[in-house]
Amino acid sequence: MTDGLLSAETAVRVSGTDPGEELLAAARGAASVPVERVGPTGATALDPLVLATDDGRTALYAGATAERAESVAAGLGGGSFPGDPDAAVDHGPGPTRLPAAGTGPLAVGVRRVLGGAGWVVPDSPADHETAGGFGADDADQAALLDAARSVPGRGWGDGATDDPVADLWETVRGAAGDAAVVVNAHGTPADRLLLASVPFVVLEGALAAARVVDASEAVVYCSAADAATAETVTAAAAAYPDPAVPLRVETGPDEYRAAEPTMALEALEGNHRLEARLRPPGPAAVGLDGRPTAVHTPRTLAQVVAALDGAPTRLVTVDGDVAAPATVELRTGATLADAVEAVDPEGTVKAACVGGEFGGLTADLDVPLSVEGLTGADLGTEGVVELLAEGRCSVAFAGERARFAEEENCGRCVPCREGTQQLTALLRELYEGRYRADALHELMGVMSSSSICAFGVDAPRPVRTAMAEFEREFEAHAAGRCPAGACDGLEMEAHT
Amino acid sequence: MSSHDEPTDVPPLTEEMAPGTATDPPVGGEAATVTVDGERVQVPAGSTLLDALEATGADEEVPALCHYGREGIGPRSECRTCMVETDAHGVVPSCSFPAEDGMTVNTAADAAETARSVNLDLVLSDHNLRCTTCGKNGRCELQDAAIDERVEEPRYGVLDDRDAYEPLDNTSEFIQIDRNKCILCNRCVEACNDVQVEGVLRVEGHGADTRIGFQSDAETMEDSTCVSCGHCATVCPTGSLIEKGIEDATTLPMPGFTHKNSVGTSVESSGEQENPMTQMKRREDGDTATDGGTDGSTDGSPFDDEETWPPDDRTDDTGGERP
Numbered sequence: 001m002t003d004g005l006l007s008a009e010t011a012v013r014v015s016g017t018d019p020g021e022e023l024l025a026a027a028r029g030a031a032s033v034p035v036e037r038v039g040p041t042g043a044t045a046l047d048p049l050v051l052a053t054d055d056g057r058t059a060l061y062a063g064a065t066a067e068r069a070e071s072v073a074a075g076l077g078g079g080s081f082p083g084d085p086d087a088a089v090d091h092g093p094g095p096t097r098l099p100a101a102g103t104g105p106l107a108v109g110v111r112r113v114l115g116g117a118g119w120v121v122p123d124s125p126a127d128h129e130t131a132g133g134f135g136a137d138d139a140d141q142a143a144l145l146d147a148a149r150s151v152p153g154r155g156w157g158d159g160a161t162d163d164p165v166a167d168l169w170e171t172v173r174g175a176a177g178d179a180a181v182v183v184n185a186h187g188t189p190a191d192r193l194l195l196a197s198v199p200f201v202v203l204e205g206a207l208a209a210a211r212v213v214d215a216s217e218a219v220v221y222c223s224a225a226d227a228a229t230a231e232t233v234t235a236a237a238a239a240y241p242d243p244a245v246p247l248r249v250e251t252g253p254d255e256y257r258a259a260e261p262t263m264a265l266e267a268l269e270g271n272h273r274l275e276a277r278l279r280p281p282g283p284a285a286v287g288l289d290g291r292p293t294a295v296h297t298p299r300t301l302a303q304v305v306a307a308l309d310g311a312p313t314r315l316v317t318v319d320g321d322v323a324a325p326a327t328v329e330l331r332t333g334a335t336l337a338d339a340v341e342a343v344d345p346e347g348t349v350k351a352a353c354v355g356g357e358f359g360g361l362t363a364d365l366d367v368p369l370s371v372e373g374l375t376g377a378d379l380g381t382e383g384v385v386e387l388l389a390e391g392r393c394s395v396a397f398a399g400e401r402a403r404f405a406e407e408e409n410c411g412r413c414v415p416c417r418e419g420t421q422q423l424t425a426l427l428r429e430l431y432e433g434r435y436r437a438d439a440l441h442e443l444m445g446v447m448s449s450s451s452i453c454a455f456g457v458d459a460p461r462p463v464r465t466a467m468a469e470f471e472r473e474f475e476a477h478a479a480g481r482c483p484a485g486a487c488d489g490l491e492m493e494a495h496t
Numbered sequence: 497m498s499s500h501d502e503p504t505d506v507p508p509l510t511e512e513m514a515p516g517t518a519t520d521p522p523v524g525g526e527a528a529t530v531t532v533d534g535e536r537v538q539v540p541a542g543s544t545l546l547d548a549l550e551a552t553g554a555d556e557e558v559p560a561l562c563h564y565g566r567e568g569i570g571p572r573s574e575c576r577t578c579m580v581e582t583d584a585h586g587v588v589p590s591c592s593f594p595a596e597d598g599m600t601v602n603t604a605a606d607a608a609e610t611a612r613s614v615n616l617d618l619v620l621s622d623h624n625l626r627c628t629t630c631g632k633n634g635r636c637e638l639q640d641a642a643i644d645e646r647v648e649e650p651r652y653g654v655l656d657d658r659d660a661y662e663p664l665d666n667t668s669e670f671i672q673i674d675r676n677k678c679i680l681c682n683r684c685v686e687a688c689n690d691v692q693v694e695g696v697l698r699v700e701g702h703g704a705d706t707r708i709g710f711q712s713d714a715e716t717m718e719d720s721t722c723v724s725c726g727h728c729a730t731v732c733p734t735g736s737l738i739e740k741g742i743e744d745a746t747t748l749p750m751p752g753f754t755h756k757n758s759v760g761t762s763v764e765s766s767g768e769q770e771n772p773m774t775q776m777k778r779r780e781d782g783d784t785a786t787d788g789g790t791d792g793s794t795d796g797s798p799f800d801d802e803e804t805w806p807p808d809d810r811t812d813d814t815g816g817e818r819p
């Protein structure tokens with residue numbers, strides 16, 4: 001293995017989702033020290049971020065332009081940091097993870113699975129090894145199962161959403177046939193971040209899963225819209241030293257529903273039209289090409305690796321009415337409010353939609369970010385928190401989500417295909433002066449109890465939680481008034 | 497004889513079927529003893545809960561509308577009008593849920609009854625309920641279910657907005673398609689692909705645009721690769737696919753009122769069809785005449801083409817954002 005970037009005492013790192021070739025070229029042209037592209041940190045407010053390391057210290061230059069990168073690279077090595085860095089951190093020799101800044105979004109939470117994000121070269125096995133990686137490759141199956149027992153599956157794209165991963169692995173292992181592992185990276189920002197910045201952590205988890213369930217291959221599934229991510233993980237997979245099973249990377253259509261685990265399998269099998277499969281049995285018994293299949297998100301797999309030596313954490317992306325979204329890593333026990341620390345909300349926060357597209361609305365941010373805490377509050381565990389600023393209308397928000405569900409469902413089952421149309425229609429009635437809460441609850445209950453997949457089960461949640469949290473806004477709309485003023489300009493008919 | 501694979505213009509003998517549906521896992525469990533509404537019953541391996549319901553007669557309680565249960569067709573389990581409550585797994589679809597040993601099933605549980613009733617009404621909400629001009633009047637499985645369940649006023653109304661109707665496909669000499677009556681049970685697609693192995697029909701689209709179409713990308717039955725075996729019409733539970741000649745068979749005699757004009761628009765044959773039995777006929781450019789002037793499908797959604805919420809065309813406020 002050749003030396004990685006981590007062994008360089010003096011170096012320039014360029015981080016960001018897409019810092020641009022120009023910036024990288026400018027830094028490279030000016031520097032006499034190594035200049036490397038690293039993955040994003042998750043704090044998009046800082047992108048593109050230039051990190052200059054010298055003499056046991058690292059300086060951070062946020063929102064860097066090509067000119068700034070050039071002058072930083074040219075001036076590095078003179079004992080002090082050129083220009084005017086936004087922050088500088090003393091860390092001594094050879095840190096293997098992003099040195100923690102004292103303030104700003106990078107200071108929020110912990111950086112365990114994200115430790116290497118923005119610091120290691122994503123597809124460098126040398127960096128991953130220097131950072132203490134590949135440990136799972138040597139772990140025995142009992143240790144892996146123990147770790148998997150402490151991690152609930154992360155996200156709706158996971159085959160074991162909110163349930164212990166070890167149970168699913170045992171099902172796969174016990175099912176007849178040649179097993180497979182699918183890494184479902186379709187859809188969620190934190191999953192993309194892991195693959196773009198620390199792909200070896202995820203691949204390590206996938207290979208660990210493959211060993212436990214006795215799979216013959218592991219397939220990484222990305223959205224076709226994430227070409228750069230797919231490229232990074234493809235390079236990492238090719239560079240993985242002696243993988244226990246072959247790794248390959250595939251893409252599926254850029255559609256929300258394509259992240260549903262069985263639709264992911266349909267896409268991987270080459271179906272031109274995606275619809276969910278019946279269950280039970282689920283993919284753990286009959287999955288990819290009929291084989292027992294462990295479908296996991298990158299978040300899940302990274303947490304299994306992390307759980308080999310410590311407690312698992314949670315990755316949360318805060319988005320919505322914010323200056324710039326951020327993905328942060330938080331310990332068990334942290335709350336929504338802790339995650340919101342990582343962003344700069346646009347105005348006063350009125351509510352948060354917690355749990356992705358079909359998350360739940362809450363005005364209370366003092367909710368623990370655990371499966372029990374979130375589901376107890378009827379919020380989603382997807383790991384995406386969308387802030388709604390004062391002035392946003394909860395009825396309009398719920399209506400938009402209902403219509404999204406109406407337009408994006410796969411069309412297979414009646415409660416979802418037809419139910420989402422009626423849900424939208426019932427919400428529209430509010431604007432004609434009718435609020436039929438009982439009819440809404442009846443419909444939403446049936447959608448959740450009888451839809452085939454999580455899409456239809458979860459689709460009513462934004463409406464259900466908006467009705468619970470902002471009932472007066474619903475009543476006001478039926479009376480011809482939008483308290484937030486967002487629906488002004490609409491002729492609303494009051495009850496007669 | 498050449499030992500090489502010579503390039504050839506001859507199309508492959510078998511084209512892959514692309515029905516557009518998911519590859520479902522096999523349903524059905526091991527041989528089991530199940531208690532249905534208090535009655536214990538033994539079912540052989542491979543049975544679903546619906547098989548157990550049938551064994552006790554409790555299947556009377558569930559419409560199980562999309563269920564066919566013969567010839568290897570289904571379960572599609574799309575209509576969810578077969579929901580029952582189980583001790584072990586809560587409310588589940590009996591037509592596709594494996595009968596597990598020791599399971600207790602309650603068909604009369606409130607949650608299950610509500611689910612069946614709401615889902616049946618949801619099916620009706622998207623169904624052209626002009627029964628009096630339908631050739632299947634009196635032998636329609638949806639009509640039977642609605643009568644059995646004593647549906648008087650479906651919660652969500654019925655599809656009676658003629659502007660939202662998709663034109664009748666009247667192009668084929670053998671089979672007429674009225675998609676406004678389709679409940680998307682998928683029986684026809686399975687009959688066509690899995691039983692007859694013709695590969696003509698498929699499911700296409702998503703959301704409200706989900707519909708039965710043709711694998712050859714043809715727009716009409718006439719232009720499809722249909723071999724007129726009629727199997728799709730045989731399995732159709734409603735009047736959506738119906739053999740020509742009987743499309744008005746059970747229509748109540750009302751002067752001047754036919755199934756065709758009850759829908760309003762239809763696509764008629766181009767007259768250029770040479771041989772209805774020709775297989776692999778691909779889409780031609782033949783004109784299709786329409787009676788009513790509509791040019792294609794609508795999805796029946798009240799918010800077609802709307803980009804914003806609230807759904808109101810009296811404003812162009814971008815919904816949800818501050819004014």
Ligand code: SF4
Pocket residue numbers: 257275276409410411412413414416417451452453454455456457
């Ligand atoms: S719940 Fe919705 S997305 Fe899932 S199978 Fe049913 S129609 Fe498709």
